[in-house]
Amino acid sequence: MKRLIPLILLCIMAIPALGAIRVMSSVNKNTIALDEQVQFTIKVTSDSELKMDDPPAPRISGFSFRNMFTRSSQQISIINLRRQIELSKEYVYVYLPGTTGDFLIPAQSIRIAGNTYSTNPIKIKVVAAGAGSPAPSRSYSPFNPFSFDEPDFEPDYRSLDDVFLISIPATNTIYRGEPVVVSYYLYASSPIGSFQLRGEEDFPGYGKSIFYQPDKLDFERVTYNGRNYTRALIKRIALSPQSTGQIRVPRISGSARLYNYGYQSKAVQSADSRINVLPLPDNGRPTNFSGAVGRFSISESLSPKGINLGDAITYSLVIEGRGNFNQFAANPAVTQPNLKISSPQIVDNLTAGIDGRRTVIYTILPQAAGSYEIPDLSFNWFDSASGRYRVFQSKRFMVEVKPATVFSQFNDLISRDAPLSIGDYSGDKAFGNYPILIRSIIYWLPVCLILIAVIISAMWAREKSLKLKNPTRYAKIQAERQLARHFKEAQAAAQNLSMDFYSLAEKGLSGFIEERYGLSNRLSNAQKLQSLGEMQISEKVIRNLDAFLERCQKVKFMPGAADAASLNEDLVLLQNLVRLISDERSSGI
Amino acid sequence: MKARVFLILCALSCIFTLNAVDHSAKLDALKAVEAKGIENPDLFNDIGLANYHLNRPAQANLYFLKALNLNSAHREAAHNLDFVCRLSRDRELYPQRQFLETVFYGIYDFFNLNRAAIAALIMLLLSALCLHWLMHCDPDKERGLPTLLLIISLLFLLFFSGLTATKAYRMSHNNKAVVKSDNTALYSRPERTARSSIVVNEALVVLIGEHQADWSRIILPDGSSHWVPSSALLAVR
Numbered sequence: 045m046k047r048l049i050p051l052i053l054l055c056i057m058a059i060p061a062l063g064a065i066r067v068m069s070s071v072n073k074n075t076i077a078l079d080e081q082v083q084f085t086i087k088v089t090s091d092s093e094l095k096m097d098d099p100p101a102p103r104i105s106g107f108s109f110r111n112m113f114t115r116s117s118q119q120i121s122i123i124n125l126r127r128q129i130e131l132s133k134e135y136v137y138v139y140l141p142g143t144t145g146d147f148l149i150p151a152q153s154i155r156i157a158g159n160t161y162s163t164n165p166i167k168i169k170v171v172a173a174g175a176g177s178p179a180p181s182r183s184y185s186p187f188n189p190f191s192f193d194e195p196d197f198e199p200d201y202r203s204l205d206d207v208f209l210i211s212i213p214a215t216n217t218i219y220r221g222e223p224v225v226v227s228y229y230l231y232a233s234s235p236i237g238s239f240q241l242r243g244e245e246d247f248p249g250y251g252k253s254i255f256y257q258p259d260k261l262d263f264e265r266v267t268y269n270g271r272n273y274t275r276a277l278i279k280r281i282a283l284s285p286q287s288t289g290q291i292r293v294p295r296i297s298g299s300a301r302l303y304n305y306g307y308q309s310k311a312v313q314s315a316d317s318r319i320n321v322l323p324l325p326d327n328g329r330p331t332n333f334s335g336a337v338g339r340f341s342i343s344e345s346l347s348p349k350g351i352n353l354g355d356a357i358t359y360s361l362v363i364e365g366r367g368n369f370n371q372f373a374a375n376p377a378v379t380q381p382n383l384k385i386s387s388p389q390i391v392d393n394l395t396a397g398i399d400g401r402r403t404v405i406y407t408i409l410p411q412a413a414g415s416y417e418i419p420d421l422s423f424n425w426f427d428s429a430s431g432r433y434r435v436f437q438s439k440r441f442m443v444e445v446k447p448a449t450v451f452s453q454f455n456d457l458i459s460r461d462a463p464l465s466i467g468d469y470s471g472d473k474a475f476g477n478y479p480i481l482i483r484s485i486i487y488w489l490p491v492c493l494i495l496i497a498v499i500i501s502a503m504w505a506r507e508k509s510l511k512l513k514n515p516t517r518y519a520k521i522q523a524e525r526q527l528a529r530h531f532k533e534a535q536a537a538a539q540n541l542s543m544d545f546y547s548l549a550e551k552g553l554s555g556f557i558e559e560r561y562g563l564s565n566r567l568s569n570a571q572k573l574q575s576l577g578e579m580q581i582s583e584k585v586i587r588n589l590d591a592f593l594e595r596c597q598k599v600k601f602m603p604g605a606a607d608a609a610s611l612n613e614d615l616v617l618l619q620n621l622v623r624l625i626s627d628e629r630s631s632g633i
Numbered sequence: 634m635k636a637r638v639f640l641i642l643c644a645l646s647c648i649f650t651l652n653a654v655d656h657s658a659k660l661d662a663l664k665a666v667e668a669k670g671i672e673n674p675d676l677f678n679d680i681g682l683a684n685y686h687l688n689r690p691a692q693a694n695l696y697f698l699k700a701l702n703l704n705s706a707h708r709e710a711a712h713n714l715d716f717v718c719r720l721s722r723d724r725e726l727y728p729q730r731q732f733l734e735t736v737f738y739g740i741y742d743f744f745n746l747n748r749a750a751i752a753a754l755i756m757l758l759l760s761a762l763c764l765h766w767l768m769h770c771d772p773d774k775e776r777g778l779p780t781l782l783l784i785i786s787l788l789f790l791l792f793f794s795g796l797t798a799t800k801a802y803r804m805s806h807n808n809k810a811v812v813k814s815d816n817t818a819l820y821s822r823p824e825r826t827a828r829s830s831i832v833v834n835e836a837l838v839v840l841i842g843e844h845q846a847d848w849s850r851i852i853l854p855d856g857s858s859h860w861v862p863s864s865a866l867l868a869v870r
Contacts, residue, residue, distance in 0.1 A: 465716070466682065466685055466716050466717075467712055469679050469682055469683075470678065475671050475675060475676040477670075478673045478704065479747070480746060480804075481746070481747045481750045482750050482797065491754065494757050494761045497761060497765075498761045498764060498765070501761075501768060502764075505768035508769070509772075512772070
């Protein structure tokens, strides 16, 4: 029993997985009249994304295929706190009966994600025209995905003549340079299946750009010349007149496919349409006219008004509306002492280059602290609505520039906006090699000095520490240093055959005895030797020391008692004596 | 009257000629300076600008990169390189940096080799002073403060020394390069038969991973790795 429970649970879990994709088929009517059409629908439902090719239209004997369209929907529900999604896609095939009788729509096989699904066959009865079952009421709703997707009006199957193209300019009189939008509409009294644009014929006197291109036919009911039509926008183009007088708007042509028994096409061409272009008046034209023509509203902003030296101020001039944006530029700002103003940068958010917003940005960099007035910035244009030239003058702005702070040096570090233009040359200056500090001796010299200073400081600190912690040991070291120093001096004097050898040697030995054994220099040599004997210094050292000191005394008080040969002998004597003292020291005494 | 009109036209043409920058002549002059062996970020930036104005974006990017190789804090060169890269047909390949990444790279670029070296020198001096203070302070007194300062200054010294060493190494071993021409085919292996379906365009900045004969393995800004003939690249070093 226990083994069965997991199996049952697995089966229960597998049921939803097996039922993830469902395929159903249906028809809108099982009995139709000969003058009606039948819609055969294949509906695929899944709880995940459907990846499948469109199934081909089924072959149904006695019927001719007319059209096919699809629709899809998504339903989200929450059951037991679980979110469930149901995606469905419907393929609707429209057929026209060819004769009366009983027919069968065969079962259809559809492959989805490697699996094959089949629909059930459906029987259809076709009766003579007028004898069929009453047609179900057509329930067209644009918000109901399961309703008919055809517009709910009675088609006029009788004539193809009432299909035509019309070009409608937004206005028939404009000024030179003022852009105008021309709309092209397809008018029809019969329902239109599709429209294919074939060509566009241009005429002299204007430049053009696409203003709006719809991606589907959106029909609306209109009355034209006293008759009811449906019309759909084909495209809108923007014309920029470059000459005065009358200009012909571009002529477009195409073919419209009509809903009817089977599709029927009709070639159509837009009717001729003209626009009157007026010249710009000379009266009141500013001397520095920017060339802007249109209907604009202008605004400005300055931020921030208080900054630190090194920061930048941004002045923005916003031009909004419809006009020939692609035929004018911003005026450069007037320079001012201590204010560096960039050339204007333009940020456009325009449709077809004629409609929208243009932001002209001036970046102002103060060169010194203080209070500054932002220089006048102006923009002039020809207002086509009033037929007059107009000028926008910036307000008077004062900015306060404080001295630079440390943090202002790091402004560029955090945020860097996308650059809007390439930079400028650095100017006519002479270029030298860029100095790399670590390749220069100037850099390594202080490094060496610092390191040497650290070593000296460390030695100094070590001696200080030794003097404090072990004064005896410190005294010994000092004595040894003194002895070594005097010995070296004495050695140098001996090599120069100088009689200073004796005085230096005596001085070194006396200093050593004083430092090492604490015997004052005021004592006589005999007293020192006696004291050393009491300190258990070896007899040999005392004897040699006594002999050498005596020799020194003799030479000092008897000039001529020593010559070069004896000097060398005495140097050997001193060397032996120092060696003995060193041995004495290393033996721990 | 005709003579006057002619004179006015001549004067106007002279004014326009004087105002307009002859980028070609400018480039020749700058190249002559470079030929003398001068290495200067301003010079390289100007050469890049001249190349840009002459519609040679690959050469322009190469010189902007050379300028940044010498001085990573060169604002104009970074700005111009950014501008040209944003105009590039392969601009989608460049990664969008997050805020912290931007801050990190901003700091890294701010400390060019000289600034990093000076910072390291200052930290060495501070460390030496702290060490001196620590060694010579009274042993009976608290040593916490000099020890703390010494540790902090040593850490900074370590950081800036490492940064200086890294920058110096990267300066002499810069592996950046620029794709020379449009529609440059990429290869999955260093063989002519291993051509992939990906092509890149002029001025794309890449990293050179390794060389094999006449081939170079490059790393695109999006991180993917491919092979191209070395002749298709302009290397910074």
